[in-house]
Amino acid sequence: MTSALIIVLREVLEAVLIICMLLASSSALGLRFRWLPPALFAGLTGALIYALSLEDISMAFEGFGQEIVNAVILLLIMLLLLAHNFLAMREFKAPKIARLPALSLLVLSATIAMAMVREGSEIYLYVYSYGVVAGDMTSVLAGGAIGTGIGFSLGTFIYYGLRTLSARHCLLFSSIMALVIGAGMSSQAALFLAQADLVPTSEPLWDSSALVAESSLLGELLQAVIGYEASPIATQVVMFAGALLLSLAAMGIGIFSVRNISANPGAIRTHRSNE
């Protein structure tokens, strides 16, 4: 049961962190939650399709299909989180003036759908392989339920925690979370790409398993949040740092793009007169 709990909790926590953070951002960006059900539905459908066709996917790309698809999904989520940070910083700099509602809807929906595809398919595969095939259903379901429950509880606290902040601070904190989560995903993607021999593999740069073991509860939680790896290879560290820098750059561009609007007072006056 404990292993089921840890695996489900890790996957649920990854998804819930992203969903709750984006929901808080959504309300700070002045968007309603109408986009959420279609995005969740698309994500769950995608997860099911991915899980059911995993055998074919695994066979593709000379047997590295699963690693490559996983890496692509993770990198896509990372890029979408970059876009989120860009939008959030525009709103942070000039609330209500520089909104891009259509793009925001697209970014938020796509991020949640992609996160659901990734985490949903992993949970499905785990429950299927250990529960249905190995016949340990009660234990897997109980562990899964506890993991899901704890994940959703944390998500609720995070969501309402962010909502208690002012809209601007909510966006700032969401962006910092997205920054870290995105970097973690980038590092995980690096590992998948290394497994597929698409990026250089090296000896681990360090081994911190004595400090926090990957298989411990804290290790799994850290992996969910920042993509913690006890003994990372150089590529992972480079991609983690690269994603952090890219995300910071996206935030900077977001702020700078609104500065350009501010330089044109006519544009702002037009918007303000509409309020």
Next chain:
Amino acid sequence: MTSIRLFLTLTLIAIIVMVSFLSSLRGYRESMLEAENLFDLQLLEHVKLLSLLNPELSSAGYARVVEELLLPQQSDLALSAEMRIAYQVFDPNGALVLRSVLAPVTQMTPFEVGYRDVNFNGYRWRVLAIRDPEQQHWLMAAQRYDLRYELAERVILEAVVPTLLSIPLAALLIWFIVGYGLRPIRVLAREVRSREASDLSNVQLEGIPKELTPLTQSTNDLLRRLQSSFGREKRFAADAAHELRTPISTLKVQIHNLQAELADSATNAEAIASAADLHKGIDAMGHLVEQILVLNRTAPDQYMVQFVPVDVFELVREVVSAEYEQILQRDQNFELEGASAVVKGDATALRSLVVNVLTNASKYTPSGGSILMRVERIGKSASADAQVQLQIEDSGPGIPEAFYERVFDRFYRLDGDRHSSGVSGSGLGLAIVKHIVEMHGAQIALSSSERLGGLCITITLRAFDTDSRNQ
């Protein structure tokens, strides 16, 4: 936080889930450790029993195999049955003298006292080895690890699963309880929402929770301020109109005298025409002031209601007689249909209503046009839902449907100050009609006249049955 109910339900459930699941998890881990100890203890007890066996039962060079004969076959004991203990007894020289069916022919673990995890027969086993201090025999007992784990987990999950299943029930209860707790807010909102527009009295709710008291107090403060400013506004309009009556009457007398003098002197035709225009203007101003006074008097919160039975058909006939001169002047064709129909209402106000709808129709119907008034009773006699319908249709330009609501606003006139028909008016006529309709709990509807092509006003009042009055 868009919904207090959702916020409270979600956060409370999240707290319950977090606390109960984490404690379940801790309980599970502790119980699993405890179960391990129990199983180890079971092995120890088994070895103790082995030590009591008579060593003479076995002789060197021959290992006796003990068959499993006493096991029940019930399916509910299937797992327990598999939890059989494999055991071996070795003589002081290390030769196997006794073993269970499950135990291998070779020793399960080295001759070292204590618990050890080893693999044989394709499984991982927990083995206890002990040396009998008197006879120096080696006694070994073993259990399959996977079965120990499975049995322990099954027992512990029996305790954990109800906690998991109780969460949806707790969520449902919390949802309803929070909803119940928030009910005073809904009651307060309903109380404020269901009030008549004119009712600005204090909100008074029984058993209001102390958390809502500040809100109720602020609402009541606001209502008091509103009431006093409404009162000031109404008094000002009524007082101003009343005060304007005297100078207007004086003006009317003076313009009458001026016209007489100008007629006598007959010097300037233009001056006579201007005086006539001035007279018209003063009349219009006088009419406006009168209408403002009527509007204030018929405002639902101002009017001292005195309802008496009124025959609407008779009332219409009287009003038509009084206003017939205006209709004749404009060469309009007037028709009245219907029969006696009694309602309970205020005679003066209802007269004002009929005067206003009739003069309104006459004003906007071009010369030579037609006006049709109809009074009819709808519904069975003595039935509670019997109604009296007063309808007035004209062949005027009518009102576009988009403006049906707005024409009841005070001082609102279609196309601004001067109607496209060229007729001037105060813009208060239909506002007065609406006041009187509301005062009587009646309905008013505007539509396009099918017969005459102009406006059709339908006023539906509750019928008053003279028979039921006597009951």
